[in-house]
Amino acid sequence: MDDTRVAASYVRLLFEHMAALGRAGDLGDPPAPTEPFVALRRWQALLQRARELDPGPKATFTLRLARGIAPRHFGIVGFAALACNTLAEALLRLERHHRAIYDVNLAQVRPCAEGLCIEWGVERGRPGALVDETAIAALMQLTREFTGRPVRALAVDFVNPRPADVRPYEDFFGGPVRFGQPSTRVVLAARDLALPLRGADAALLALLDAQAERLLQEMAAVTGPLAVWRQALVGLIRSGRTQLPDLADSLQMSPRSLQRRLAEQGVRFQALLGQTRQQLAEAYLRDASVELAEVALLLGYSEQSAFTRAFRQWTGQAPLQWRRLHTR
Known part of the structure; x- marks a missing residue:
């Protein structure tokens, strides 16, 4: 131990x-x-x-x-x-x-x-x-x-x-x-x-909403169904729901229909999820008050090591290295 x-x-x-x-x-x-x-x-x-x-x-x-x-x-x-x-x-x-x-x-x-x-x-x-x-x-x-x-x-x-x-x-x-x-x-x-929860911490929700809003603004230049899907993913990622059926359910369509629509746009679900997570990760990392372990959890990863591996694949840098370069 x-x-x-x-x-x-x-x-x-x-x-x-x-x-x-x-x-x-x-x-x-x-x-x-x-x-x-x-x-x-x-x-x-x-x-x-x-x-x-x-x-x-x-x-x-x-x-x-x-x-x-x-x-x-x-x-x-x-x-x-x-x-x-x-x-x-x-x-x-x-x-x-x-x-x-x-x-x-x-x-x-x-x-x-x-x-x-x-x-x-x-x-x-x-x-x-x-x-x-x-x-x-x-x-x-x-x-x-x-x-x-x-x-x-x-x-x-x-x-x-x-x-x-x-x-x-x-x-x-x-x-x-x-x-x-x-x-x-x-x-x-x-x-x-089945008891409902009495509500989330206002300060944390303000942080999450500000970061999500920043991402949505960055996505404003993207039009059509891709923008809708990525916007829906922002909320799903926060709640830890990161599977294709979760997105399909939020869009009120079947997983098969969503797969077909994604194919029509020339994009795979995992690529869409990864792009959205990367933008959220960079937004969170710019805020020095959010610890790396917390960033991983906000992105739906159960382990910080899994987030670190994914971030290296996206950027070629470790999250801490990226933070130091972009928050000076």
């Missing part, structure tokens, strides 16, 4: 919690603005130290900490999830990009008899009760932040040993909580998955 890490934005939750207790400096310096990730070992140590310093009950430290979670602590992934239509869509978005926040064990989101099961195995190790409990409690709290509703878990499992009193956990999660299980798991009711 030496190479695992968590997002710095997520770690700042702990520093905000300690600041609210009047002990802002007791953990040392928070992650720097230029530090996108924090090693898991450092996160484990910070949690342990904060638990010792927190004057509240030790047994419920992680639950109190999680109550302060907000979309901003999940970085741009949290804001992108908040921009989804329903809780189910937001959870699927978080699954797709979870490594940008919590790079320990892989998350699996799958339907189950009760509704939706979110599960983490132990393939890459067991990070410990403090890490696990904070993560799962934060995820549960985030569903409530997203929807503005008191979402309750139907069941929660932890791989760690059972504490002396499980009642605080059951009160927090709203359902039965088991310990000493083979995997970490949260089960949500089907009825809650």
